[in-house]
Each structure stands twice: as C-alpha cells, then as structure tokens.
Amino acid sequence: GERLRISRKTIDRWIRAYRAGGFEALAPIPRSTEPVTDRRLLELAESLKREVPKRTAAQVAEIIGAAEGSGPSSRTIQRHFARLGLNTRPDGSPPQAFGRFEAAAPLDLWTGDALHGPVIAGRKTYLFAFIDDHSRALVGYRFGVSEDTLRLEAAFRSALAARGVPKCCYLDNGSAMVSKQLLRACASLGVRLVHSRPGRPQGRGKIERFFETVRIQFLVEIEARPPDTLAELNRLFSAWVETVYHRRIHGETGEAPIDRLLAAGPPVLPTMAALHEAFLWSEKRTVTKVATISMHSNVFEVDAALVGSRVEVVFDPFDLATVEIRFQGRSMGQGVPVKIGRYSHPQARPEAAPAAPPTGIDYLGLIVARREAELAEASKPTDYAQL
DSSP: OOOOOOOHHHHHHHHHHHHHHOGGGGSOOOOOOOOSSOHHHHHHHHHHHHHSTTOOHHHHHHHHHHHHSOOOOHHHHHHHHHHHTOSSSTTSOOOOOOOOOOOSSTTSOEEEEEEEEEEETTEEEEEEEEEETTTOOEEEEEEESSOSHHHHHHHHHHHHHHHOOOSEEEEOOOGGGSOHHHHHHHHHHTOEEEEOOTTOOGGGHHHHHHHHHIIIIIIHHHHHSOOSSHHHHHHHHHHHIIIIITTSOOTTTSSOHHHHHTTTOOOOOOOHHHHHHHTOEEEEEEOOTTSEEEETTEEEEOOGGGTTOEEEEEEETTEEEEEEEEETTEEEEEOEEEEOOOSSOTTOOOOOOOOOOOOOOOHHHHHHHHHHHHHHHHTSOOOGGGO
16 A cells, blocks of 8 residues: 555544544545535526537526526536536437457457558658457558558558458448458458448557557657658558567557467468459449440450340459459450550559659759850950961
8 A cells, every 4th residue: 555644633633533423433524515506597507408418518508698697607517417417428328338349369350440641752641550459460551642442452461461361350431441342352351341330439449549659659750750752661660560569568468469469370371362363353344235345444345145244344453454254253254455545443543653863964054054164265355366
C-alpha cells in the first residue's frame, strides 16, 4: 500500500469521535445538499429530454429560457441529466458494452485499414496496412500515392506471399475496400471478407492503435528528415517495422509480435500461380451477335458458340490487350484482339515515375555567355592599322 502521514490533530479528532460514538462514528458523513436550482425547472428539463431524447443540454437550456424567461445553465442541466442517467447516449438508451476480443491463433483474423501519410515529392501518400489480430504483427504494408484498390491489393498481396493466407479479413467500408476485385481475390484464396458496419469502428481498435504508434514514432522522424521518393519512404518504413516494431515486447501480449506470429512455426504460403489468379481482375460482358465483346475501348472476338451468353472476362489490369474468356467457371480460351484502344484499366494508375537526374547543363546560361561574348567582341575599338 501507500504510506501516509497523519497529523496529530487528525488523530486526536478520531479518538474523540471513537470515544463518543464507537467505530461507526469514524465513517465519513455523506454529503447531502439540496439543489439550488428551482426543482420545477429541473423537472421541466427532464421532461423536455424524455420528450425528445436527441435534445442536448444546451438545446434544453435554450427552450427553458425561451419559455420561462430564464433558467439553469446548460452545464447545470447536463449534470442533472448525468444524475438521472439521461446523457449516456443521444437517444437516452444505456450505453452498449463491448467485450475485449483477441483471435485464438495467428492467421485467424487480419484487420486492414489506411492511414493518411506525409507529402512526398509534392504528392499526398497513404499507408495501407494489415495487422494480425492474435500477434499484433504487421503482415502487409505499403505506402502509395492513391487511396485505391490497386494500392490496397499491393499491400494485401505482399502479406499473403510473406505470411500465408488468413481465415478472415476485416475491413471498413472505404471505396477501395468494398471493390469487387478485392472480393474476387479473397474468394479465390478462400478468405472470408467481412466489413464493419458504417459508423461502428469498434472492431478495428488494434489497427488504429498501431497507426497511433506510427504517427508518434515513425512519422515524426519523417517530418524531421523527409525522403525524396516514395520508394525511399517504403524502404524506411519497412526497416522500422521489421527492426523496431516487430522485435519490441508488446504491452498487451507480453511478447514480441514477430515471435508470437511465428510461435506455431512457419506458415503455409500460397503458390505464385494461386496469387496470380487471385489478383487478376474480371468483368461481365454479353457476347454480341457477331461473336465479339467490348471492354474499355477494346474489342475482342470470342467463340461463336457463346453468342448471346453472359461471360466473364479475366485480365491483368495493366495489360488489357490480353484477356481470357470464361463461361460458367470454365475457360473458353483467349479473346482475339480486333481493336485495341487502351492497354491498361482506367483504375490502374501506376505510381509516378521518379524524376530524371539533373544533367548539370544550364542551357540559358550558355546562351547568355555566348551573347555576352558577342557584345564584348562588338565593343572592341577599331584598329585602323589592320585595315
């Protein structure tokens, strides 16, 4: 326990109280004060809150002032609502209890999210990351310049290739995380994809806590020494994760995240062929009467037996000139290009190419030097002896 110093005056007061009333006299006397505010106004405030539970204390105080001419302050009404249990939720209902949860084993559950990162080379960056719920290890991560499906898939694909295939992946409802292409990738690998309910972020606490660690331990160093390129930013972040975060004892689990992740042995990794198939994109098209399909300004000829059928077109988003036609889950061969209008998907925007190294040639400076040389030559006095 904690050591305390008691004054002689306090001890004498306790002795007098004990002799006068016994042990019960030593118990502190509970405070009981009558509210100074008119009880009628407090009852009116309670009635107004129960009438419309979404009314705030400030709104109730405004209504009472308009109806009665004057009334208690919003802070007084708020304390009154707290005593009655009316301010726990906007609708007046009791707060919902949330239990603590942790996955039973590694790869049972991954949680993914995105964090707004620093500005690099004049462009805003975003960190896509996936954390293993059981070990708190960061299984996949990548900074990108767009908050889109392509960058999310890049982080997810690196996680699958390095750490194995999880049973479940838990994401929010951002546009990149509800795309049909990500759903196809998860379905191909047997991963259950779950999205949180809008406005209910309680299940993503671990990834949010990790992002807070990134802000106060990594991004502060980036602000002091900003990298020149996105590749350099990813290199620095990878070094920090693998050297610092993964090897430090976690305050909740009592183990280093990487040790807890690998405690059951190395995971079973998917084959390269399985990963390639999972991250191909697909779209549905109806075969025309002339046995062709159109997709993003491209036209392909397909098997004539598929005329009028709804087929699945499978392709690499960076190579729209090559597509595979599937019907009812079976491959029907590749489409024969008839017209190629574009070679990449509209949503497949590559990262900006790094700036070319400077040559050191000052073209305008060379022109100025030549002009000054011409002026100097023209300003020389005429030597008539040489004429």
